[in-house]
Amino acid sequence: MFTTSLTLNDLLFLLDGAWVTLQLTAWSILLGSLAGLLFGLLRALLPRASLPLAWVLDVFRSVPLLIQFVLFNALKSIVGLNLSAFAVGCIVLGVYAAAYFTEIVRGGVLAVPLSTRRASRSLGLSYLQDLRYIVLPIATRVAFPGWLNLVLGVMKDTALVMWIGIVELLRASQTIVTRIQEPLLVLCIAGLIYYVMSLVVARLGARLERRWQEND
Template sequence: MFDTSFTWNDFLYLLDGAWVTLQLTFWAILLGSFAGLLFGLLRALLPRATLPLAWVLDVFRSVPLLIQFVLFNSFKSIVGIDINAFAVGCIVLGIYAAAYFTEIVRSGVLSVPFTLRRASRSLGLSYVQDLRYIVLPMATRVAFPGWLNLVLSVMKDTALVMWIGIVELLRASQTIVTRIQEPLLVLCIAGLIYYVMSLVVAQLGARLEKRWQEND
C-alpha cells in the first residue's frame, strides 16, 4: 500500500511557491517586453548607431543567468541599494528577457519586405504611420511565437531565484523534500504544476494566434 508523509498543507505550500513563480514571470516579461520592444525597434531601424547597445545585450545573453543573479544581488548590497530579493529577481529576469526579446523584435521588423514599406510611403503614409500601420502589425505576428517561447523559458528560469533566497515553486519543493525525504513524489508534483502552468500559457498563446489567422 502506498504510504506518504506528503500532506494537503504541503500541496498548498507548493501552490504558494507556484504563485510566486507566476508573479516573477509576469513582472519579468512585462519589463522585458517593454524594454525589448524599444531596443528591438532601435536595433532594426538604427543598426549602426545602436551597436554599443547590441554589445551590452550580448553580455546578458551570454552570461549564465545564475551568475547574473549572484552578481546583481552582491552589487546591490555593496552599493547599498535597498530593494528586496523579489525585486532583484524581477529586474534580473526582466533584463535577461529584454536581451532576448530585442532580437525577436528586430528579426520581426526586418522580416517586413522593404518593397511593402516603400509602397506604403508612396501612398502618402508618413514614417511613423508606416511603422504603426504596416511594420508593427506584421512584425508582431512574426515575433509572437518567439515571445511566447520566451515566456515559457522565463517561467522555468525563475527556479534560479532560489539562490537569492526567494521561495518559489522549486525552493518550496526542496523544503518539503528536506522534511519528509520523499524527493521523487514531491518533485513529480512540482513538475506537474510547472507543466500545467506552461500548458495554460501555451494554450492561451495558440488561441490568440488562431484568432489572428481567422481575422486575416
C-alpha cells in the same frame, strides 16, 4: 500499499510557491517586453547607432543567468540599494528577457518586406504611420511565437531565484523534500505544476494566433 507523509499543507505550500513563480514571470516579462520592444526597434531602425547597445545585450545573453543573479545581488549590497529579493529577481530576469526579446523584435521588424514599406510610403503614409500601421502589425505576428517561447523559458528560469532566497515552486518543493524525504513524489508534483502552468500559457498563445489567422 502506498503511503506518504505529504500533507494538504504541503500541497498548499507548493501552490504558494507556484503563485510566486507566476508573479516573477509576469513582472519579468512585462519589464523585458517593454525594454525589448524599445531596444529591438532601435536595433532594427538604427543598427549602427545602436551598436553599443547590441554589445551590452550580448553580455546578458552570454553570461549564465545564475551568475547574473549572484553578481547583481552582491552589487546591490555593495552599493547599498534597498531592494527586496523579489525585486532583484524581477530586475535580473527582466533584463535577461529584454536581451533576448530585443533580437526577437529586431527579427520581426526586418521580416517586413521592403517592397511593402515602399508601397505604404507611395500611398502617402508618413514614416511614423508606416511604422504604426504596417511594420508593427506584421512584426508582431512574426515575433509572437518567439515571445511566447521566451515567456515559457523565463517561467522555468525563475527556479534560479532560489539562490537569492526567494521561495518559489522549486525552493518550496526542496523544503518539503528535506522534511519528508520523498523527493520523487514531491518533484513529480512540482513538475506537474510547471507543466500545467506552461500548458495554459501555450494554449492561450495558440488561441490568440488562431484568432489572428481567422481575422486575415
